[in-house]
Amino acid sequence: MSEGKIVASFVVPVHPHTVLAPDQNPGWKKLREAFDQAAQTIRELEADLIVVYSTTWPSVIGHQIQADPNPEWVMVDHDFHDLGSIPYSFNIDQEFAHAWDDANKTRGLQSRCVNYKGFPIDVGSVVALTLLNPDNKIPAAIVSSNVYANRTETTVMAKACLDVVKAQGKRVVAVTAMSLSNRMFTDFIEPSEDKIHSLKDHEWNQKILEFLRQGRLEDVGQLSRTIQRQIRVQKVVAFKPMWWLSAMNGNRNDLTGNVMAYEAIHGAGGAVVHLDPTPSGVGDKEYDEEDVEYFHGERGVLDAVEDVEIEEPSPNAVQSSGPALWEPTEIEGSVNTDSAPKPVGAYPHARRVGNMLYLSGVGPRQPGTNAIPGGPIHDENGEPLDYDIKAQTHAVVENVRRVVEEAGGTMEQVVDVTTFLVDMKRDFSGYNEVWAETLGKVGPTRTTLAIDALPTPIAVEMKVIVHLGE
């Protein structure tokens, strides 16, 4: 079985104009053409599954996942019914839907599948699947947007989805059906009169798109509450799709972004954006919100019988493979941080002795998700996989920075590094390039060794010594 992963992500607009009336307005036409181009990209990626998080499917009882294997109906928009009707017949991956539902529950979420003839699939999902998957060849999954959910619940729900993606080894395209600014004109307009509702909305949209163009998805996620206040009609309690999409991508800021189109749909900001998981840079983050693995929020509001203790899964329950993760040890002088990946044994992230800081071996695994930027070097069966040594090296340096800063130090205080590569011949050049861009500018001494293997499927690890100053 191949490794399950997100092979691409897309942001797409929700209104039906791109399906029903692309020729009535040049902007709607551009969005439609971007949709068609995105569909072509998805075909070329040979994706196994398209997962849609739609902001136009609100839910109250936790999150709902569509599980009708072939939902069919005719969708008519509540506002834009005069544009026409959209008949649909979708191909839903029922097995994935149920596995995702189970994974949600494992992570403490309220969740359920829906499988009812005539269930009204929302306009955002209908538009997305109609245009991104026009021949229905790729199975789909659709999840609702809970009206009460906030960042934690939305993030954990994405992580549960990733659990299943990895467990089933699927190549997945993640889609958020959403507007940027969602303020429409409240009066009827001619198609030719369409434009973004206000300059302020347009400027915020441009800001969001600039971030996405730079692959800074987590930055947009962390701005979600601000965006909600600035340019969103208060239909829901928060602007959630970026939380979901960012978590689906490991909360990264170094994706490769491509804004394929940005236009107005009845005043709202509609954009088609492609986010490629290929790393595009260091991906600095200004700050990290708490990275939550399990939902412990207040959902048991139906009194005593619902007060079921959620048993937190064992540390490695969310891993599809690899050694168990440990909580870092806390011996005196230990320095540990939640922003670094958990150890694979009984040791701290670092230990301080006087003004010296000694780091345990640091790899590229991501905190929380345990994902490996650039991909793992082999699959669960030990079959070699193609991987990106530069992305792994960047991630190692980033993890080093997190631990050093947790100790109150800076990267400029790093004095000595020992690097371990599992494939010197293949990887030295790429590793050396990233080194020159990062630690090479700091100037620590360095020793690079070839070794046979590391405990997790990674290609590079660094042992770092820091002089914290007087």
Add this chain to the structure above:
Amino acid sequence: MQIRCPFRAVQCGRIMVKGKIVAGCLAPHPPHLVYAENPPQNEPTAEGGWEQLRWGYERLRASLADVEYDAIVVLSPHWQTYVGTHFLGLPHFEGLSVDPVFPNLFRYHYDMNIDVDLTKAIHDEAQASGLSVKMMENPDFRVDYGTIVTGHMFNPSWDKPMVVVSSNRSSQYYSVEVMQDMMIELGKVTRKAIEESGKRVVVIASNSLSHRHFTTESEVPEDMSKEHITSHAMHLWDMRIIDYMVKGQSQRILDEMPEFTEQAIAESDGGAFSWLLSTMNVPDYPAILHGYGTIIGTGNAIVEWPCYAHEEGDE
């Protein structure tokens, strides 16, 4: 040619009695009520539940059993429109309505008639007053479940034509105050169109009061041991609004609508409640409380304003 005067309408040479609103109702739409009734139109079946509210609907139906009327005008918060106010504009709609939030409870085969003439009259009056309005004439359109639940609970035989009005979400775009201004205007023109139509009409706001849901559902949804209001604050707001209704203090409801809507997360944000009070000229006579209960934590009241007993008689 239609000639209008304040109290009579003359159409095609025939003297037509001035139309009137015979009753106004607050008639909420949680699908749980239809589910608990087990009507043949609904696919899921229940072991009862939410009897306080279902008995309330029974009392409402009994109260109006001897009141003659020609049509029902309903404004449901679940046909949400952001671009103007819309009206169902075809004579007949039928199909399957599945509640997207509680599909396990509500999958209802509906078959309803629309009073298109009255609809068009209200639409035209609203347009003339400057409101943005549109007739919905797409035959594939699926009627929102709020309208259907209220339609069924108020008139299970579906033997009266309806006028169905969308919920413009101006409270979300602007403010509750702006929403209320628009809905008061819509209420006035609704009343005017009804009077000029010569028809006797029941007007219905299909909304709950406090509207904070539980976000979990018990294994047996109709298990009434799990049903209660979500918080004391919600209860206090519900009782306050009910007190105003039964004392005939409608203006106070309108005055406090912004605070009520915000603090009780009330479904009055959809405008139906303000519109309803406006259609009845903001009644200062007592309403009849037929029932109050909670549904998945939200507060619901079934209330009747017996306009037939308090407003001018037929001419």
